[in-house]
Each structure stands twice: as C-alpha cells, then as structure tokens.
Amino acid sequence: MLNSARRSRTTRRVAIAALALGIAAGTTLVVGTGAQAASKGGIYAPNGMVGVPEQIQVQVSGLNGQTITLGLSSGANATTINAVVGANGWATATWTPTAAGAWTINALGSALSAGTTTITVAPVPTYTVLMAQQAVQQYVSNTLQGAVVAPIGNIAPTGQVYLATAGGNGITTQPISGNYGTSTATVGLPWTPGTGGAQALVATFQPSNGNFTSSTSPISQPFVTTANTTVALRWPANLYAGTATVLQAVLGAGIPNGSVAFSMDGTGISGSIPTVNGVATYQWTPPTTGIHTIAVTYTGNPVPGQAGQASGANSQTVNIQGSLPADNIVVDPPSQPVWQIASPIVMTAGQSVTLAATTTSNTTVLFSEQGPCVINGSVLTALSAGQCQVTAFTAGNAQLKPGSETYTISVNAAPKKKK
Template structure:
C-alpha cells in the first residue's frame, strides 16, 4: 500500500511508559526521574516520542527525542524537516539539537518550537531504518504547576507531512520546594526598630513572608531578590521567639524558619550635652571648655572640636562634667562642638557654641614647654609624664594628651614643672602632647614627643623618644 501525499493524524494512540535514559539536571525541586514515551503510526510510518522527565522542576533541563521509522516492505522516505513543539515556558538549550546523537544546528526556532532541516533517508529494510531527532529545554519559572502541558512534533518529508503537535507526552511541572531562613537579630531594644530579614529559596519576587513573635503575627514582607524584611519595634523586654513563614503559592510550597530566641533589652536613655559659656578667649591664652552630660555618671568620652579639627577626647567623670583647657591659635569666631559618645544604656548627644577669640594680648612674654616621658613605658604599667615650662614662675596648668585623649591636667609649680601619672592603654608608637595654658603675662606653648610603648608590663620594652617640636614655640 502506497503512502498518502499528506499524512493524517490518527486517533487511538496508546502511551507507553519506557525508560529513556536521558540525563536530568536538578533544579529548585527534587524528585526521582519520571520519563515518558508515546508511540503511534500514520500510514506506513511509525513514530516514538520520548521525554526524559515528565514531572520536572523549575530550572531542570529535559531532553525530548523523536524517532522516525518505516514499516517493512514499503518504500523509503526522505525526512526534510522536524519541528519539535514545546510549552512556551520552556527555553531551548543552545546547541542541544542532535540527529542520531550528532549535533545539528537549528534551521529556525520560536517561543514554542525548535526546528531542524536537512535530508535524512529512512529505509524500510536496510540501514538506516530509523532516525532520531533530539532537543533539550530548560524549565522556566513561568511554567504553571500541576497542569499537564502538551508537547509534540511535526515533520515534512518526500512522501508528505505530519502534524502531531499535541501527541505528548505531556509535561507537568512540579511546585518548587522552598526554604526559609531568618537572619540573626541582635541589639533589640524596647521602642527601637529592629529589621527582621528572611531569605527564601524557591520563591518569587512579590511572594509573601509572615513574621511572628510566638503565636502573634507581627506583619508581612514581600520577597525582593529572595529576601523579605519587616521593621519590628518590640514593646516589652525579655525573651521573644521569632519565626518567619513563607506562604504557599501556586508555584512553591510553604516553609518556615527555625525559631530564634531574641533577648530584648530596655531602650537606652537619651542624654543631653551642654557647653558652658566661654568669654574672654584670646590667642595664646588658655580658655576652659566645659561640657556637662546629663544624666551624670562616669563612662564614655566627650570629643571637643574647633570646626573640623579635633582638640581632645576627654573621659566623662562621675559628675558628668568634662573639661579641656583650650589655647586658641587664631582670632575670630570659632565653632566649638562637644560630642558625648554615649555609654551603656545611654545614647550620645552633641552641643555647639560659637566662641569669639580676641587677638593675642600685647606685651606678653613667650613661653616654651618641653615634655618628657618616664623610661620604658609598657601597657598596663604605671608611669608618668612631665613638662618643664619656661619661664617657670607664671603658674597655669599643663594638659597631657595621648594622641587626642586627655591623660590628665596638672598645675605648674613655682619651678615651672608639672607632672602626671600615666598608665599606657595601647602599645606601639604613641604621640604624647603637653599643652601649657599660659599664665599671668606669659603666653601658652606646647610640645610633643613620640614614644614606643611595649606590649605589656615586664616585657622589657624600651622608650624610644624624640621631640616633635613646640606647637606654639616662643611666639610673643
């Protein structure tokens, strides 16, 4: 019996479940392979179409094959074109098309098909008795889940053509398996916002995550690049059990994070810092800057600045009053700030003041200051710093600093000598400064020295000192 010039689709096709042996690349979901195959005849041609995985997950790569054979004792046919039809949510894998296992470039493709063209002869009684056409696709996020998605093929040859666009096997994409992880929460305080952050795999942008404190729902967040957040403001202190729950969607199963116990502390008390009024400031003469921190208690530091320049960092004593003896170097208005760093249970705060500085008084005597450091300073070992002021009978004070941190302020005795105890807190090269406030008819001056502080008491570190020169010199 001869073949018809145009093939017809015949009904009553039976599906055969056979193992195809094609590889499946695991995606978001995890499941054992479920290959599928259908076979049918049309005229004197037999067809077998196999899908390597009929229940894939998002991101999986599946391979389909179309086998073409002729019945015995019939004429040969030359296959000129095979068009594989697939759901539009699948994406053709570049370079995957093969004919009889050998790579074959595509003749054309579209959102729901891939086509190869050529000349492949199929003989009924001698080799080659069949040809197999393969195509691979990646399962996309846009595939509907749990719905049978039709597949098929069409072909054209020397004896006619056939349209089997929905022959199958159908593909049913399974729902994603999701996971949810809640980021660690630390430093939570009553009345203060803490950001809860949940990372979800298997979800999609816009999906909902619910955040809970025990059985109480706090609120929701939408996934954005796999992360959902919620601004949580605890109202009570103590232990809170937090959990994030990713809700079930049409494309992904629900999941939730492990419980996380968070300790919420009482919120920090607010502080205020004030700067005492400053009057009579002059170039080269000392002026006391005084910052009062409320609530008063020891802890934290006050950083004094003149504009952008840091003058000193002063530890806050028990009475909350931090002072620094400032010697202005230039006349005019100076923007002074005092910034409290905060301490455990208390927030930081800042005060500002504008201080008018007059020109240096005429007729004052210049002074010089020379700073020295006790031998072999070591971290944690008590030592001393001292300064010699000339002339030595004008009185006044010397402020000693380690970098910007005030060590102590000492009075200048009748011989021009001032000394203070110093227990180094940091090893390495340190810069020690002595700032003389000036006295009656005598201008201020300062000096610096570089000191090498050893790692600890008893380690044998040595004092490597060298003067860095007067800061104010002997200007008159």
C-alpha cells in the first residue's frame, strides 16, 4: 500500500534517509475512508507522509493486462499515475506525496468503476542540528553551520533557520540554501559576537509550508575570543556510537586554504582533506562510547611571496553517547486490546479494524500489510481466510532510530450463510 503498505503480492520497501549529521511522545494518523469490499473492486491506499514513496492498489474487473490511470489531487496539487492490471485483477501504482493534507484518489477512464478514496498525508518530522566551531573571533563575522534533517523519505526540508542565544535573543534568520544528500537541508548562519566567553546558542527551523514540522537544535556553546584561531573544530552537540555524523575544520579569517586531517585519541581517522572556502568536511561514525579527544591538524597551501606554509592544530574533548535506541511503537486499535507481536491477533474475513498507535518520539506511525488484507486510510480490512502481516513503522527523531514492529494476524473464514 502507500509508502507504508503493499499488497500481498508485493514487498514493502521504505526509504529512510541517512542521518548524516547525527544528533534532538504521538499518535498515528487515523483519518481516512474505510476499505471497500474486495469483491466489488476499489482503490486501497493507507495514510502516508510527504516524501515517502507510496503503493496504491486498485482492484478492477475486466481489464486484465491493460493500463489504467489514477488521478490524485489535494487543493492546487494534482497529478496522474498509471498502472497495469495483472491477471488477478489487481494493479499497483507507486506514488510519492508532495504535499501534506487530504488527497483524493480517483480511478479514471476505463477503470472508473474502481471508484474513489481519500487519504491523509502527514508532514515530515524534522530535527535541527547547529554546528558551531569551538572558537569564534569577537567582533568578526563568523559563519556557523545549520542542518535540518528529515529522517524519512526523500525530500529535503525547505524554509529558514533562526539563530538565537539560548536566552532568546535573536541573531539572524537565513533561508535554507543547500543540501547534504537527499533529505538534509543546510544553511550558513553568520554571527558577529560582541561578548566574549562561552555563548549558548540554538537554531530553530521554520518550515516554508505545512509539509515539514518545525524543530529546534540542542544547545551549542562556542567560545568567543579576541584571537584569530588558525583552525577550529566544528561538530554536532550530540554524538552517538554507531551513528554517522560530520566533523568539520574551519579556518580563521584570512587563513589560506590548505589541507587538514582528523584524529581521535591520537589515532588518525581521516586522510588529508582539502579545505574549500576555509572549511573541510569529513563524514565519520564514532566507533565507541565515552570521553574522547578529537583533534585536527592543518597545513596551508603555499602563498606566493611568502616563506614557509601556515600550519596549526586544535583539539576538543567530546562525550560520545551510546548507540541510539529504536523508537518504541504501541499499536492500540480502539476496538481491540493492545497488539503484541508474540500474541495471537484474530480477525474474520470481511472484518475491519481502525489502526491506531503511539510512539515515544511522538512522530506519525505508518502502516503496511502483506497477505489477504488491505489498508485504506487508517482502516485494515481482512479480505479472505489466511495470514496477514501488518507492519507499523515510524521515522524516529534525533534521539531515536526509526522503529518498526510486525504483527501476524490470523484471518478466519466468514461464517457460511444459511440458506
């Protein structure tokens, strides 16, 4: 089915964005129409999320081997997609929602008899990371790095980032201007500090539309000094063992480009990396937890007319936290006891259940199914006797990895009608 669900004949694959810059409870979306009876044909699509590929299933009779068209619309957003009807009378179409809100899906042309359905698409959750170099120069413009991560899907957030002191004094607001991969947006945040010493700063993402949620970074505390630091380290406020992150080396004002190398506890973790516009970036996965020392060494490029080359080094003690736990999901349909992955769940063919769930991260839960069942909106319907598997999954957040749970459902045949 939609991003989250697929029919019994297909395999579900959810694209989850890599958390390139590491670092950060809720109810599932339960709005949607009920599934139509399988014998009458219909369109089946679970509620979804912006940027996450969806599978839409259509049952239609008399069109085996033919291409059918579906129309999808939500306000000013409209598109069409095609699918080929198989020998079993089912067609599967893949679609990636581009906007949050209610979407109407219509069968068009020869497939008109399959009807229509309405689903709800949720905005993408985000988390924001502020990377501030350990030392910044007083009364000089320094550029900090902001990143906004969408932990699921394949669309990078759009909007602006507001930089402020932890006490709420605004510094700057800048539009997102770059991307790191497919689901991380980046922005440079200029700051000319007038006060010396450690300064607590936060960055807040303000989305440009309803397709993304807002988010605020953990506090970063750069040290403001009158000295021009040759090379400084820049890293996320939170580091987790086993989770990919980014280290950066930032050259001081007027320091020529060159190359840098990173190390941890005296052992090299990178080769030589050239600086570009005064910054070198290295993607790194912390191998272990605990207190460690990250260091960087810098060698400048030769400057015509000057003897020798600029050089410098810096280091920082960091606390690498344990591996991120997975987000916890509790599936609690209103008409049934809380589902347990190791306990029997029984339905009867023709029976429908409204799916609902909560998570530790407070992010939207998406559902998928395999077997003789369909999900439409938030409603699971058993079509025939057999075994269905329903998977609930969540994007997680900055402190929780994406989580999923799969439940096995026994579907009993409907009682035979007495003549």
